Amino acid sequence: MRPTVHDIAAAAGVSLATVDRVLNQRPGVRHVTREKVETAIRELGYIRDVAAANLAKGRTYPLVFILPASDNSFMHGLNAEIRQAIVRSPAERTNIRTIEVSAFDPAALVCVLEGLAREKPCGIAMVATDAPEVRATVDRLVRAGFPIVTLVSDLTGSLRHHYAGVDNIAAGRTAARLLGRFLGPRKGEIAVLAGSMLVRDHRERLEGFTAVMAEEFPDLAILPVLEGRDDPEIAHMLVAGALARNAGIVGVYSLGAGNRGLVRALKEKAVDRTLTVIAHELTTHTRAALIDNTIDAILNQDAGHEVRSAIRVLKAKADGLPVIDAQERIRLDIFLKDNLP
Amino acid sequence: MRPTVHDIAAAAGVSLATVDRVLNQRPGVRHVTREKVETAIRELGYIRDVAAANLAKGRTYPLVFILPASDNSFMHGLNAEIRQAIVRSPAERTNIRTIEVSAFDPAALVCVLEGLAREKPCGIAMVATDAPEVRATVDRLVRAGFPIVTLVSDLTGSLRHHYAGVDNIAAGRTAARLLGRFLGPRKGEIAVLAGSMLVRDHRERLEGFTAVMAEEFPDLAILPVLEGRDDPEIAHMLVAGALARNAGIVGVYSLGAGNRGLVRALKEKAVDRTLTVIAHELTTHTRAALIDNTIDAILNQDAGHEVRSAIRVLKAKADGLPVIDAQERIRLDIFLKDNLP
DNA sequence: TCAATTTTGATGTACGTAAATCAAAAAATC
DNA sequence: GATTTTTTGATTTACGTACATCAAAATTGA
Numbered sequence: 003m004r005p006t007v008h009d010i011a012a013a014a015g016v017s018l019a020t021v022d023r024v025l026n027q028r029p030g031v032r033h034v035t036r037e038k039v040e041t042a043i044r045e046l047g048y049i050r051d052v053a054a055a056n057l058a059k060g061r062t063y064p065l066v067f068i069l070p071a072s073d074n075s076f077m078h079g080l081n082a083e084i085r086q087a088i089v090r091s092p093a094e095r096t097n098i099r100t101i102e103v104s105a106f107d108p109a110a111l112v113c114v115l116e117g118l119a120r121e122k123p124c125g126i127a128m129v130a131t132d133a134p135e136v137r138a139t140v141d142r143l144v145r146a147g148f149p150i151v152t153l154v155s156d157l158t159g160s161l162r163h164h165y166a167g168v169d170n171i172a173a174g175r176t177a178a179r180l181l182g183r184f185l186g187p188r189k190g191e192i193a194v195l196a197g198s199m200l201v202r203d204h205r206e207r208l209e210g211f212t213a214v215m216a217e218e219f220p221d222l223a224i225l226p227v228l229e230g231r232d233d234p235e236i237a238h239m240l241v242a243g244a245l246a247r248n249a250g251i252v253g254v255y256s257l258g259a260g261n262r263g264l265v266r267a268l269k270e271k272a273v274d275r276t277l278t279v280i281a282h283e284l285t286t287h288t289r290a291a292l293i294d295n296t297i298d299a300i301l302n303q304d305a306g307h308e309v310r311s312a313i314r315v316l317k318a319k320a321d322g323l324p325v326i327d328a329q330e331r332i333r334l335d336i337f338l339k340d341n342l343p
Numbered sequence: 344m345r346p347t348v349h350d351i352a353a354a355a356g357v358s359l360a361t362v363d364r365v366l367n368q369r370p371g372v373r374h375v376t377r378e379k380v381e382t383a384i385r386e387l388g389y390i391r392d393v394a395a396a397n398l399a400k401g402r403t404y405p406l407v408f409i410l411p412a413s414d415n416s417f418m419h420g421l422n423a424e425i426r427q428a429i430v431r432s433p434a435e436r437t438n439i440r441t442i443e444v445s446a447f448d449p450a451a452l453v454c455v456l457e458g459l460a461r462e463k464p465c466g467i468a469m470v471a472t473d474a475p476e477v478r479a480t481v482d483r484l485v486r487a488g489f490p491i492v493t494l495v496s497d498l499t500g501s502l503r504h505h506y507a508g509v510d511n512i513a514a515g516r517t518a519a520r521l522l523g524r525f526l527g528p529r530k531g532e533i534a535v536l537a538g539s540m541l542v543r544d545h546r547e548r549l550e551g552f553t554a555v556m557a558e559e560f561p562d563l564a565i566l567p568v569l570e571g572r573d574d575p576e577i578a579h580m581l582v583a584g585a586l587a588r589n590a591g592i593v594g595v596y597s598l599g600a601g602n603r604g605l606v607r608a609l610k611e612k613a614v615d616r617t618l619t620v621i622a623h624e625l626t627t628h629t630r631a632a633l634i635d636n637t638i639d640a641i642l643n644q645d646a647g648h649e650v651r652s653a654i655r656v657l658k659a660k661a662d663g664l665p666v667i668d669a670q671e672r673i674r675l676d677i678f679l680k681d682n683l684p
Numbered sequence: 685t686c687a688a689t690t691t692t693g694a695t696g697t698a699c700g701t702a703a704a705t706c707a708a709a710a711a712a713t714c
Numbered sequence: 715g716a717t718t719t720t721t722t723g724a725t726t727t728a729c730g731t732a733c734a735t736c737a738a739a740a741t742t743g744a
Contacts, residue, residue: 004433006730017693022732030691032741049433053394054730057699092345092390093664175681183639186527214681298524306669323434328647331684336677340516340555343672347700358723363702371721373711395700398729 005046014042025050052321056095063317064097067153067309068114068128070105074197074232074259075285076305080154083309096313099123106200108133115139118148125149125316127166127309130157132202149319151312154303155203163319166312168303168334170203174210174257176334177280180299181253182219184278189221190252193244197232197258207257207282222253230260238263245271256281265291284337292339302335346387355383366391393662397436404658405438407459408494408650409469411446415538415573415600416626417646421470421495424650437654440464447541449474456480459489466490466657468507468650471498473543490660492653495644496544504660507653509644509675511544515551515598517675518621521640522594523560525619530562531593534585538573538599548598548623563594571601579604586612597622606632625678633680643676 011021016039023031024039031039042048055061067084069077081100088098103110108131116139118126126143130136130152137160144150144161151164181192194211196204208227215224228244230237237260245251245267254277256264261281265288268279281288284302291297311330318325346354352362357380364372365380372380383389396402408425410418422441429439442459444451449472457480459467467484471477471493478501485491485502492505522533535552537545549568556565569585571578578601586592586608595618597605602622606629609620622629625643632638652671659666 008730019694019733020692023692026732028733032691035691051398051730052434054398054699055732057392057395057398057701058730058732060699060732090667093393169682172682176679179679179681184524184527186525210681304669310667310670326431326647326651328645329651333674333676333684334682335674336682338517338520340520340551341510341513341675341677343674345700349700360703360724361722364722367702369703373721376721392700395729396702398731399700399702401702401729 004051005048006051007048010039010042010046010048013046014038052323062095062097063125063320064123065099065125065127065313065316066118066123067098067100067312068111068126069100069102070129070131071102072105072232075287076259076283079285080305080309083306086306087309087313094313094317096317098313106131106198108136111136112139115143119143119146123148124320125151127151127153127312127316129154130160130162130202131155132157136160149316151315153308153312154305155201164312164315164325164330166308166315166330166332167203168332170206171210173282173301173334174207174212175214176210176336177207177255177257177282177299177301178211178214179218180336181255181278181280182215182222184298185219185222185253187221188252191223191225191248191250192253192255193225193228193241193248193251195228195230195237195241195254195256195258195260195264197260198229199227201258204258211255211257225251230258230263232259234260234263234266236260236263238267241267242271249275251277253278254280259283261285261291262287265296268296284335284342289342292337292342295339298338300335300337302337303332304335308332345392346389347392348389351380351383351387351389354387355380393664403436403438404466404661405464406440406466406468406654406657407464408439408441408653409452409455409467410441410443411470411472412443413446413573416628417600417624420626421646421650424647427647428650428654435654435658437658439654447472447539449477452477453480456484460484460487464489465661466492468492468494468653468657470495471501471503471543472496473498477501490657492656494649494653495646496542505653505656505666505671507649507656507671507673508544509673511547512551514623514642514675515548515553516555517551517677518548518596518598518623518640518642519552519555520559521677522596522619522621523556523563525639526560526563526594528562529593532564532566532589532591533594533596534566534569534582534589534592536569536571536578536582536595536597536599536601536605538601539570540568542599545599552596552598566592571599571604573600575601575604575607577601577604579608582608583612590616592618594619595621600624602626602632603628606637609637625676625683630683633678633683636680639679641678643678644673645676649673 007021011018021039024036084100101114103114111131112135137157140150141161150162151166152162154167156165199205228240230240241264279297280299281297282301284300288300292300315325315330348362352359362380365377425441442455444455452472453476478498481491482502491503492507493503495508497506540546569581571581582605620638621640622638623642625641629641633641656666656671
C-alpha cells in the first residue's frame with residue numbers, strides 16, 4: 003500500500019498536525035522537525051493523494067481562456083473545443099470562462115490580463131499577441147504566481163509556463179519541402195497567401211517556408227506575399243488576380259485562414275494547369291478540396307488537443323505537479339487524402 | 344454547487360441508503376422507488392464524483408499489457424513507455440503488469456488470456472495476433488465483463504472495446520502517395536521491405552500501398568515483397584541484393600522494423616543513384632537517416648500515446664465512463680526532416 | 685526562575701461516496 | 715389477522731487529506 007500522512011507521522015515520530023504543517027507549508031515548525039518530516043517523506047516515497055486532497059479542499063479550477071475575436075473557421079473550431087471542455091467541467095472540477103479581446107490589439111489584451119489579476123483564476127490560457135507590453139504583463143502575472151499557457155500563438159521570451167501550439171517555423175519548413183518535392187524538377191513561381199504579417203504564427207510559417215525554399219529549391223521563386231486577412235473574399239480576389247497575371251505559378255502555399263476563397267479561385271482559374279497546393283488547417287472546405295485534388299496536402303494543428311493540453315497543464319501547474327512533456331507536445335498533422343481522420 | 348447523494352435523497356424523498364442501492368445497483372429496491380431516485384438524479388443533473396468514490400472504495404486499476412516477445416526497436420520503445428506508465432502508477436491508481444507471449448502464436452496468446460480471466464484484472468491491453476481462436480477468446484472475455492483494448496495491432500471483427508493504434512491501410516496508402524508524388528514523372532520499380540506477411544499490420548500497410556500505387560502511379564511497378572523478419576541483418580542482405588540485381592529501382596518502402604539494415608544497404612549500394620525512401624517508425628537510426636537524406640519521409644505511430652490512450656480507455660471502461668474519441672484516436676505521424684520532434 | 689513565546693500534539697470536523705448493520709415499515713403470503 | 719418476506723431508513727465507519735482549535739510541551743528571553 004502507498005504510504006499515507008499517518009505513516010510519515012509515525013515514521014518521523016511527530017504528530018499528524020505537524021506533518022500537515024510541513025506538507026502545506028504552514029508556519030510554526032522548527033527547522034529540525036521539518037527536516038525529520040521531509041526525510042520521512044522521501045524515505046517512504048510518500049505521494050500526496052491529489053484526489054483526496056482536492057476532495058477535502060473542495061477544490062475547483064477556475065480557468066480563463068483569452069481568445070481573439072476573429073471569425074475564421076479555425077477560431078470557431080477552437081471555441082467549439084472550449085465549449086466541449088466546459089461540458090466536461092463537472093467531471094474535471096474545472097470552471098472555464100472565455101474572454102474575447104479584439105484581435106491584434108496588445109493594449110486590449112493587457113487590459114484584460116490586468117483585470118484577471120484581481121479575480122484570481124487558478125490558470126490562464128491565452129492566444130498571445132506578440133508585443134512587449136503583453137510580455138511584460140504576462141511576466142508580472144507569472145511572477146505573482148498565476149499559471150499561464152499560451153495557446154496557438156506563443157509569446158517567446160516570456161515566462162509563460164507552457165505553449166500549447168505547433169512549431170510554426172517547422173510548419174513552414176515542412177510545407178516548403180512538401181511543395182518542393184511534389185514539384186520535383188519543375189521550375190516556376192510560388193504564390194504565398196497569408197492572413198497578415200502582423201500575426202506571429204504567419205510570420206514564422208513564412209520564415210520557415212522561405213528558408214527551406216532558398217536552401218533547397220532554388221528553381222522555385224516565391225512571389226510577394228498576398229495578405230488575405232483570413233477573409234475568404236479577399237483571398238479569392240488576391241489569388242484569382244495572381245493566377246490571371248502570372249502564368250508561371252506552379253505552386254501555392256496558403257499559410258493562414260480564408261481557404262474557402264482560395265479554393266474557389268483555384269477551381270475557376272486553374273482548371274487548365276497543374277498547380278501544387280499546400281494549405282493550413284483542416285476544415286470542411288479544405289477537406290473537400292484535398293479529396294478532389296484541388297489541394298495536395300493540408301498542415302493542421304488539432305484545436306481539441308491544444309485545448310485539452312492547455313487545461314491539463316494549467317491544472318498540473320496549479321497543483322505543482324509535473325507534466326508529461328511528450329504528451330503535451332502539439333504535433334503538426336500532415337494530411338494527404340489517404341490519412342484523413 | 345454540484346448536487347450530492349444527499350441532495351438526491353432529499354429530492355426523491357428517500358434515504359441515503361436507498362440512493363446508494365440505486366447508484367450501485369444493489370438489490371432490495373422496489374421498481375417505483377428506483378424510478379423516483381432515477382428521475383431525481385436526472386432532474387438535478389447529478390454526476391457521481393468519481394474521485395470521492397474511488398477514495399471510498401480504495402479503488403485501484405489492475406491492468407495487464409500483453410506484448411509479443413519480439414525485440415525490435417519499436418517493441419522496445421513500447422516497453423519503455425509502459426515502464427513510464429508504471430512509474431506514474433501511484434498517482435493514477437493503476438497497477439500495471441506486462442506479460443510477454445511468443446510472437447505470432449495464437450495458441451500461446453489464448454492460453455494467457457484464459458489465465459487472466461481467473462485473476463480478474465480490471466482491464467487488458469493486448470497486441471493482438473489475428474486468429475479466429477484469439478477473436479473467440481477475446482469475445483468471451485468481453486462478454487464476461489472485461490474491458491479489452493487492442494494495442495498497435497487490431498483484432499477486427501472482435502468485440503474489443505477500443506483499438507489504440509494507427510490505421511495501417513491508411514498508412515500504406517499515405518506512403519504510396521508520398522513516394523509517388525516525390526518521384527513525380529520518374530518511372531521504375533519500387534522495392535518493398537516488410538517484416539513478415541503473417542503480421543496483420545504489415546499486410547494492411549502493403550494492401551494500402553499497392554492499392555494507391557495501382558490506382559494512381561501506374562508507371563511505378565512494385566517488386567515482390569522482401570520479408571526481412573524485422574531483423575537488421577536480413578533486411579540488409581535483402582535490400583543490398585535487390586539493389587545490386589535491379590538497376591531500375593527508384594524507390595523503397597520499408598513498412599516494418601529492422602531499418603538499421605536498410606539504411607546500411609542504402610548507404611553502401613545507392614551512393615550513385617537517387618532513391619526515394621519511405622520508412623516506418625522513428626528510431627535513432629531512421630531519424631539519423633532522415634536528417635542525412637538517406638530516407639525521405641518517416642511514418643510513425645507514437646508508442647507513448649498508444650500506451651497512455653490504452654490506459655485512459657481501460658480506466659474509463661472500468662468505471663463505465665465515456666471516452667473522448669478524438670483524444671483517443673492514434674494519429675499517423677509523418678516526419679520530414681523539418682518537423683522532427 | 686518565571687513569564688512570554690514558539691513549537692508540537694491531540695482531537696474533531698469536513699469533503700462525497702461506499703459499504704455495512706440493524707431496526708422499522710411496508711408489502712406479500714397464508 | 716398473523717406471519718413471512720421484501721423494502722426502506724437510520725446510523726456508523728471508512729477512504730486520505732485539509733484545516734481549525736485548544737492544550738501541552740519545549741524553548742527563549744529577562
